[in-house]
Amino acid sequence: MWRGWGSRAPPGHVRRCHVAHPGSREAVSRDGTMGTTLDVRVKRAGKVYRDGEVLSGVVVITSKDTVQHQGISLTMEGSVNLQLSAKNVGVFEAFCNTAKPIQIINSTIEMVKPGKLPSGKTEIPFEFPLQMKGNKVLYETYHGVFVNIQYTLRCDMRRSLLAKDLTKTCEFIVHSLSQKGKLLPSPVDFTITPETLQNVKERASLPKFLIRGHLNSTNCVITQPLTGELVVESAEAAVKSIELQLVRVETCGCAEGYARDATEIQNIQIADGDVCRGLPIPIHMVFPRLFTCPTLETTNFKVEFEVNIVVLLHDDHLITENFPLKLCRM
């Protein structure tokens, strides 16, 4: 647990994440001249699958005329992409190997042999078993800044020289299996006063305050919100805002060295203005999908999460309290 203290402008909101859930995205590969479209649809509305399940769906080909093709194939791919942040590139240029995508899963099936498809709508069903070989693990889908874990289905229709090949990609989401055993709640109580702060320059100039609270657990189920309570018992200066900052800590590297980057995922304001003293304010934060995953630790990379409670006073004093979280899927 580290504590920060500083006097500065409003807290940085690194960026908000409102990339839509892939489940809601629909795009269709279209061939301009012939009006032939290719589409991959998985069966589940949420496109969420787990290890051991069967990924099923249909490839839909729509065309006005008959379609001549050299074969249609479907590829399932899963990979981890690591990207090095700008400030670390110099250090790690030597290990460009680590930055290469790590393949988790890759299999291709030939759906249709070369030939003709009738005009109109053709639906070709498919099934892929999501089965890992050996003791490899199917990591959960995760979209971070430096670490990306993504699974896609790609359908290719090869065609003669005269017509362009058609390709359509569709992302699906993998959730890891529920962890065995019961999650032990790990409540944390905290008290923040000027005295508990670290890295303060002029402790004397600080207004007096006492903020108390607790988090119900730092071991969190990813589908359940982070909860707790916070009480401003007293504060000389007026409170301007209290926020919860969810931060991911991504570590890439290996034995030779590593890069550790912390970025904000989301920032949720739980109090706005000078709140009533002594009245418990609820702490409540939903973990965003895609941008969070169960805390992950592998030989090449790590994804961890933390939450900061940020109290901003009216004289622009900023008080931060940090709590590492452990996320898991039940």
Added chain:
Amino acid sequence: MLSLHSYFLRHARVRNYVSESEVCKLESVPLDFGDYHPLKPITVTESKTKKMTRKGSTSSTSSSSSSSMMDPLSSVLDGTDPLSLFAAAADPVTTAPPTDGARRKRDRDESSAVGSDFEPWSSKRGEILARYTTTEKLSINLYMGSEKGKATTTGSAVSEKVRTRLEELDDLEEGSQKELLNLTQQDYMNRIEELNQSLKDAWSSDQKVKALKIVIQCSKLLSDTTVIQFYPSKFVLITDILDTFGKLVYERILSMCVDNRVSLPDNFSPESINDTAKETCLNWFFKIASIRELIPRFYVEAAILKCNKFLSKTGILECLPRLTAMIRGIGDPLVAVYARAYLCRVGMEVAPQLKESLNKNFFDFLLTFKQIHGDTVQNQLVVQCVEIPLYLTLYSPAIDWILQCIAYHAPDVLLTEMMERCKKLGNNALLLNSVMSAFRAEFIAARSMDFIAMIKECDESGFPKHLLFRSLGLNLALADPPENDRLQILNEAWKVITKLKNPQDYINCAEVWVEYTCRHFTKREVNTVLADVIKHMTPDRAFEDAYPQLQSIIQKVITYIYDFALLFSVEKFLPFLDMFQKESVRVEVCKCIMESFIKHQQESTKDPVILNALLHICKTMHDSVNALTLEDEKRMLAALINGFIKMVSFGRDFEQQLSFYVEARSMFCNLEPVLVQLIHSVNQLAMETRRVMKGNHSRKTAAFVRACVAFCFITIPSLSSIFTRLNLYLHSGQVALANQCLSQADAFFKAAVSLVPEVPKMISVDGKMRPSDAFLLEFLCNFFSTLLVVPDHPEQGVLFLVRGLLNVIQDYTWEDNSDDKVRIYTNVLHLLSAMAQESFIYHVDKVDSNDTLYGGDSKFLAEINKLSETVVSQILDHLKTLGKEETLKRQSQLAHYFFNTILAHGDLRNNRLNQLSVNLWNLAQKHGFADTKTMVKTLEYIKRQSKQPEMSHFTDLALRLPLQSRT
């Protein structure tokens, strides 16, 4: 053939009217006056779905200003008309198209929910918008897209490049930040409406993200408390947008659930929702959960609270307490209390059965109550130059609403508990006021004395006390306090009210308490109260700013005291009226009083106090009429004055009555309908005198009746409508005749005759120009019937009136292509044939008509014959001119009409006449324009008549009348 005509009326058929009437009289059927009458007011027994008009008494002036006459149409409107029933049935919240099966279920569900006795938000809306206004400049600050300007580095590092790029992506959506400054209130409202519209547009063009952004930005405006006195109105405007959004999202998800065009029942279970819909719904909740700022996150989630129904049964149950707790994070107490009001409102709509969170909201509010007097708020008020009392009133709508939700169908125990809690907080006036406005009136009224004690005790600073008394008064106007406390309550309340210095505060309070006074006390107390109001409102002409309230006081007084003798004995009532010095208001008030009089006065009156007062009031109304007064307005005023005139009766004191009418005439000379009414009234008076004297006037009554007749004679010329004049001349002439005033009657008839040439071709009927001939025809026929019994003047020639009228008709410029003149001539023949009889068909009692005067003298008959010869020749001449192709149809009709006349009135035993009728018959059929059916009927009639003993000659006639077939 045409030479035969001259013999026509020498052979007028001899009529025996008595025996004819025996034969022709319809079998008399007793009229059943039981249930049905076409003009009977329709009473609809179905009860009106009325909005509770609680506390609505401040501006109720418009509600009862419609016409007070018992009008069948207006009483129809009193029932529930189908349109408003429909509107009442349409539920504003659930707009999903219900199938028949679903509807029945829904009806049941809703009955268990919020009933119509719950005053809906929509009725509060307007009140808030009207009350919380500002003249200060407002601003709207919208950040569409990213929050670029705000972003600075945190301890954690993100590559600048990545961030900028991502932000640019965001900004591609739409122009980023826009700030609108210096908006007037109206501009502001227009902008908000534009946003509402662009939300709908974005939604319908499938830009869901943009729609969400608009909603977020709008709800963000609610965290801004600059121009704080406008905040309640701002809340109303913005929550409208939120409501729109909530509805759009709900409907969209609902539409995704529709499989095979079968829509869901209204109380669907989450299991029946398909995955796509659930996923979409979940997506919305995830998106909203990631909204950074607290206030938008709260409002947007509250707006789509209903969508929880798609996800789980207990969703709303779990959400409400969480959202309630979330509001604790809102630091500004005003913003927080409105957030609570919104949550309560949404909660009541979506899940009215969940009372817990309503109570929790109120208790949380009480916990944070001390903040209002904290430094942060006080500093803000100083900056904005807002006084504490004004600031506190800003809370009222929100607290009222929360308490109203809590109090709805709540047991008394809960209300008592709430009251105790408020008391604990130092008996705060703001809370007390809201308790009084939100809780049931019966509950408050029963504890009036307690409330008065609390009002007295509560601290002076802050919330204005007169508002407290006003709220209490409103309750007492709706529900009665215990019998024994009533006087004490009035005394206690009035003691405070009378001390109010500011006339506006005073009148707002007094207005409410007048109702209580009128309801429970006698005229003495009402008089005292009115006197007090006069005393307060007269200095500095304070009444000029308080007309609506004063008007409402009058209205309340006349609602409760409608015995006018009693009302005018309230000494201060008329002095009170004197305060209405602006003419329009004054007339408005006079109208109210007259309406009430007409509605409630059962018996006619001669009470000098009432007459004087009402004459004065009517005079005021009459004097307001000027060149710019609208026709409708005039008609209404005249109707009110007429209503009054009809209610005045001095019984047997006819002379007094007449002098009243004379006075009224001089007072109301600008309103024609009133003059007409007066003429009718005077005529009626004359006839009444005749009835009393049983037709034998004494010298005194004869003189009196002549006075009445003279009244009419000199009044009629001042009217402008020509037909009104004509009809009144005729009518008054008849009255004069009935009262044996022969020369006066002659004068009336002469006046009428000399007026006929002035009848214009076109007259205005109900604002449209219409040809006048039909009216003239009708009048003349009526006139002829009267002329039958008018005896000739000894110094004038025989039948001088008939001759005069015929001359006028002759000279009148008739429409070129009309047959009216000939039709009238034909009718004249009816008159002449009636005059030729030995004894006339009817007489005026005690007046000798020509039949008696001449006694069938041959000279007289010769005169009649001469006249009829002229008339017949005129008719035949006209028939001849109609020989042209295009007028043949008219010729045929006229010929037939004339034939019928001869058939009815001529003696057809005369050969020549017989021949004439046969010729006319043929003429009517000659060109194939005759209606075969009518001709057949006529022939049948003749055949039937021929069976009567004296009519045997009809048999021959019938044989001579051929029927032509159309072919």
